Amino acid sequence: MRSLTRPEEVTLTINNEPREVIIYPGETLLYTLRGDALGLTGAKPGCENGDCGACTVLIDNIPTKSCLMLTVEVEDHSITTVEGLKHAPIQEAFLSQSAFQCGYCTSGFLMVGHALSLQGAADQGRLVEWLRSNICRCTSYQEICDAVQSVVRSEVE
């Protein structure tokens, strides 16, 4: 039986690479990602209770708040962090729409936008529904919506 308190080694699939890390069973995915071993600090702690979305990563391409997930829960899943985006269209869209200012919430919004672009078509209602999971305090959201809109196929097409 697995220990509930002792550290153990697990293998995670992060950005398409197997990574072996030693974790505590009570560790959140956010904590593991940002730790010294992985150093993936693109996901940010903003509230650590799921309200703000700054820590959003993709689990099997579904946006997930990494502060609400234990690392042991995602052993057999594919994890994508902002560091795993390689010239994704959403990044260029955020640049051209100036969809960020301080940048702290940006990774989270990028992951939501990227995941939505991987889905089939999405109408305005769906886009709003997805983006409501995250908070930006600097922009007007119009910039972010425009950026995400530009990479998401609309239903009518």
Added chain:
Amino acid sequence: MTIIGTSVRRKEASSKVTGRARYTNDMNVPGTWHALFVPARQAHAKIVGIHTADARKVAGVQTILTAGDLAPLLTGDVTEDRPPLAKDKVRYWGEPVALIVARDESAAQKAASLIKVRYRPLAVVNSIQDALKANAPLVHDNIGSYTVATPPASPRKHSNIADEANMIKGDPDRFLKKCSVRVKVQVSLPQIDHAAIEPRIAKAEILPDGRVLIQASTQSPFEVQKQVAKYFKLNPGQIIVQVPLVGGAFGGKAAIQLELLAYLASRAVGGHTVKLVNTREADMATSPVGMGMEAEVELGATQDGMIQAAQMRFYMDIGAYTDSAPRIARAIAAQCTGPYNIEHLHTDVFSVYTNHTYTTAFRGFGHMPMTFAVERAIDELAKALDQDPLRLREQNALAPGHLTPTKARLTRSNLGHLPLCIEQMRRVIRWNQAAVEPIDAHRVRATGVAAFWKTSSSPPNAISGAITLMNSDGSVNLNIGAVEFGPATKTTAAQILAEQLRIPIDQVFVHEDVNTAVDPEHWKTVASLSTYMVGRAVMDAADDMVRQLKSIAAAILRCSPDDLDYGGEKIFVRDDPTIALRYQDLALGYKYPEGDSIGGQIMGRGRFMIRHLNLLDQQTGHGRPGPAWTVGVQAVEVEYHRITHQYRILKAATVLDAGQVINPKAAAGQVMGGMNMGLGIASREAVHYDAQGQFLSNQFRSYRVMRVGEQAEQYLVEFVETPQVDSPFGARPLGEHGVLAIGAALANALSRAANIPLNVLPLTPEVIWRAKGGKAYGAL
């Protein structure tokens, strides 16, 4: 001009879209210890005892500090009234009572759960009204004993009044009585939270040689340096403050709090590196928030709508400690008329202590709540006069030659052009004279407008600087002391440098972080002043470099420096540009073909000090609070449901006199973001306390900010460009301004739509329903 006025990409843009942008908590030295404070769970109570013995036994705990372990210390930006750890009593729910240092986070948390604080509850001062009652319990028993470190401030002994600022101009009593039309408006605004997505954080380490390294998420690195030196009797030079990128600030990171605790924590464990990071809950309830306000504004006007006189009283809920409240109070007093010419005026601003979380600067430095009060009154005046509210604002607008409330003389350069903004707004919003248009049986559409002005309210000795170093390829490194927390401050400085040196923007490299040991002093990254102050210093540094380039080139080319011009990364002879030297040939000294060399590295020094400002006179309030004002007008169009009192924000618009816009996209983004924040504050944000003063809204699920889908359906921004002649390229400040009047514009729109004055924020459907009489549906 080629770079000024173009939307260059912010320097750190690619880092920010790849997760590579690093903030304070992204760079941790392995072996860093964790500090954690235990927050008060009473709003007002005597501390009877703090039991730490059990907590000390937790493995990994290094030390636990309470006020009893520290030399007596009171801190504060203006009045020194705040102990870093609560001493003898707690004055707000969330106030740090004990400080734990442990090897890791979990040990610190376990220890925190074992600390028992015994309290004897005291009567809670839970509102401005509570605080001002006769025989009210006192938040501070002996304010007379406090040192006012940065005057002016006028605490009133044996009261809850931390400060009073007054402003008198002309003969308001006499002229108000003579006015044929008078309106009076009372407004009430709750405390609000800055809600930067990056929680505040500070790390400290004390080196064996006595130097103190502080890394923090702050807008005021140079102020941290000075305050830590002052409170702990060190030399400022010993203290090195480093600030990486900051994840949003909005004034909330101008206050100094965690830095002091992190230093104390490190000092208590022999100087080991210690990190103190706020949880979201602590960031909201323990670190300072934005003030609440109750205000009364009375305006008197002639029948044709010329405002003659005004009387105003502002009461600020500053919470348990003063911080910068007296300075905010004076900023409110100095601009209390809004951008209108009112000859006869009496204004009092009171900073009121309560057992609420203490407050600090919030985007706009008091101008947002002040503007709400004034602009609600102006709209009620328009209604009383049956006049077009935009026309009323236009005809009363301040103009060159007028005097401000503090009797500073206005010029076109320092004032800008509000009437032009208003004229442009008519077109932008398709102005319909504020008519309420029915959509169907229950829904109406209405537009509200409001205008603003703001100056910096900066100290009269604020300084800035720039150091520029040329690299071997002719590119230039730019060092400035302004922090980057979102408004593209560093990029703007780079644009100014590139323009002055006539080099491409990508030949300018800026440091993302600020380091007080390396970068020239910059007062604070606040008050939307960085473009002006840093920009002037950067221009000075650029001129210095050009002088050096010309001087060495003159020797090499055997001509006078006056014969030389520059451009295209070259110095050349004016009448024959083929006789030229490339910057890169001069950057690190010039090597003659024979091999001998002259010169040295080209490096520019630039400095700037604000001029002609003074502190406002305590009796009359007269003085000069800032170098220039930024004026503008905002509008909000709503669709309102008369039965449910729900509404949609269809349009939000700003026309602002920006002088020369340096980066149009960044500028528009600042203003749009400001509008969105201002609309969030006006429509839903509020810090709530229960009857015992417990802070109830310390998470994003209880403190609701705007989310996608709630923002205005359309944001519109346009600029008027009246140059501020002493500013780089004529640019005016605009970082804060998007928030200033947009809440008032929303309230003005809804007041018209609902046909009832709405003077209480936030404007939730429930608040509107209450204003309408709070009747049950059937009674409608």
